[in-house]
Amino acid sequence: MWRALCEHAIGAVVAAATLSLGWAAPTPPPSPTPELYSPQTVSELKKLEHAALTSDYGWRQVAHLANNIGPRLSGSAQAQKAVEYVAVELKALGLEVQLEKVMVPHWVRGDETASLVQFPGQAPGTTQKVVLTALGGSVATPPDGLTAEVAVVRDFDELKSLGKEKIGGRIVVFNYAFDRRMAEQGWGGEAYGEAVVYRSDAPSAAARLGAVAVLIRSVGNAAYRLPHTGLTTYAADAPKIPAAALAEEDADLIAALVPQGAVRLHLVLTPKELPDAVSYNVIADLKGSEHPEQVVIVSGHLDSWDLGTGAIDDGAGVAVAMEAAHLVRQLGLRPRRTIRVIAWMNEENGLRGGETYAAEHASDIGNQFAAIETDGGAGHPLGIYIAGQPGLRTILQPIANVLRDSGAGLLDFRDEVGADIDPLAKLGVPNFSPIQDSRFYFNYHHTAADTLDKIDRHELAENAAINAVLSYGLANLEQPLPQ
Numbered sequence: 001m002w003r004a005l006c007e008h009a010i011g012a013v014v015a016a017a018t019l020s021l022g023w024a025a026p027t028p029p030p031s032p033t034p035e036l037y038s039p040q041t042v043s044e045l046k047k048l049e050h051a052a053l054t055s056d057y058g059w060r061q062v063a064h065l066a067n068n069i070g071p072r073l074s075g076s077a078q079a080q081k082a083v084e085y086v087a088v089e090l091k092a093l094g095l096e097v098q099l100e101k102v103m104v105p106h107w108v109r110g111d112e113t114a115s116l117v118q119f120p121g122q123a124p125g126t127t128q129k130v131v132l133t134a135l136g137g138s139v140a141t142p143p144d145g146l147t148a149e150v151a152v153v154r155d156f157d158e159l160k161s162l163g164k165e166k167i168g169g170r171i172v173v174f175n176y177a178f179d180r181r182m183a184e185q186g187w188g189g190e191a192y193g194e195a196v197v198y199r200s201d202a203p204s205a206a207a208r209l210g211a212v213a214v215l216i217r218s219v220g221n222a223a224y225r226l227p228h229t230g231l232t233t234y235a236a237d238a239p240k241i242p243a244a245a246l247a248e249e250d251a252d253l254i255a256a257l258v259p260q261g262a263v264r265l266h267l268v269l270t271p272k273e274l275p276d277a278v279s280y281n282v283i284a285d286l287k288g289s290e291h292p293e294q295v296v297i298v299s300g301h302l303d304s305w306d307l308g309t310g311a312i313d314d315g316a317g318v319a320v321a322m323e324a325a326h327l328v329r330q331l332g333l334r335p336r337r338t339i340r341v342i343a344w345m346n347e348e349n350g351l352r353g354g355e356t357y358a359a360e361h362a363s364d365i366g367n368q369f370a371a372i373e374t375d376g377g378a379g380h381p382l383g384i385y386i387a388g389q390p391g392l393r394t395i396l397q398p399i400a401n402v403l404r405d406s407g408a409g410l411l412d413f414r415d416e417v418g419a420d421i422d423p424l425a426k427l428g429v430p431n432f433s434p435i436q437d438s439r440f441y442f443n444y445h446h447t448a449a450d451t452l453d454k455i456d457r458h459e460l461a462e463n464a465a466i467n468a469v470l471s472y473g474l475a476n477l478e479q480p481l482p483q
């Protein structure tokens with residue numbers, strides 16, 4: 001599709017150049033390059049950007065999700081309340097709302113305590129408290145807990161080198177550090193990517209060698225003795241053992257004591273895995289005037305972890321997607337293609353929402369024009385990440401030029417830009433997300449400190465501006481996107 005357009009364009013340029021030699025043509029030649037956005041669309045994009053930066057609609061939405069509803073783990077009463085709330089709000093904007101049924105895991109956190117009951121230099125009759133939180137999906141210890149000697153490893157290679165003899169019967173601590181300097185340079189997502197493999201894979205790796213439980217060093221930045229939860233995944237070929245994340249300080253403490261002599265830890269985790277629950281993606285359409293069947297998705301995920309109130313992860317993403325539709329309505333604009341707001345369910349511990357949507361739309365994938373997701377908090381955006389064909393850069397350049405006014409004019413490519421929309425990317429749908437300041441996001445990510453105060457209103461509005469300008473621009477693009 002893209003190649004054909006290019007060749008057509010080159011032909012038009014040559015024809016125009018030939019016509020202009022020698023004499024003046026009686027009528028102006030056709031535009032030598034295919035138009036991407038009409039002058040009217042460009043002027044509307046500028047209006048949307050300005051309106052976004054002064055609107056507080058998105059702020060009020062994330063404030064309600066975080067403060068009034070609270071944590072929204074899949075299967076919880078709060079997740080259901082959030083589905084109903086967002087559906088009502090989007091109906092009030094005049095959008096056509098449908099709920100797409102999704103069966104979601106229903107994991108519930110229980111007690112989670114731990115203490116060192118034996119360690120070098122211990123005062124008689126004392127223990128040392130250890131701060132941790134169960135990883136999502138973890139199985140429980142016996143109700144009274146379990147006690148075992150601790151082994152500390154940095155990574156999978158060290159685990160293997162110790163082997164069954166030194167791992168069997170032990171609680172294994174994986175002390176792999178999130179790269180703080182990387183995050184401080186603005187590469188928070190990349191630092192997360194390097195360390196998160198221990199959260200997902202360490203329990204099964206250690207269980208294969210006979211470990212009785214796994215504690216990972218929290219995957220996150222900052223050190224205020226806050227543990228970071230997140231999903232772990234059990235492999236089919238390994239026993240399921242309890243798994244938790246230690247606060248960074250407690251990982252350091254254990255790593256300091258173990259070389260001095262035997263350390264034994266008592267661990268109590270009592271989470272429960274209940275039967276899968278019925279939940280929903282909230283899907284709301286602002287119908288297109290010319291191609292209502294073609295949809296531009298603008299989205300965030302509605303579920304959150306249970307420790308905080310899900311403000312930055314990802315109430316903010318849902319709020320800025322809702323704001324995009326709100327602004328288009330407020331300015332009285334009618335997009336040519338449909339702008340579809342989606343609040344995804346179950347990004348955090350199953351991705352069932354994104355996978356269900358992609359499966360249900362695989363047969364009309366050609367009408368899934370583009371998908372945008374915001375899921376990196378609410379920090380200042382620098383531009384737009386693209387996952388798709390290289391030709392998308394040229395098509396997005398006029399949009400980037402509009403966003404440059406608020407410092408968000410950068411375009412950059414990534415293999416994956418949003419977990420919920422990635423199943424669509426794998427079917428060829430171009431994916432986009434704001435490039436957000438990631439220096440501080442992983443201080444709070446998946447902790448009890450993911451709360452509303454971490455969001456700067458102006459930066460949230462800047463993210464809303466990207467969602468509004470990008471979704472409306474794509475909805476009014478004068479040509480197809482390369483898939």
Ligand SMILES: [Zn+2]
Pocket residue numbers: 301313314347375
């Ligand atoms: Zn998220």
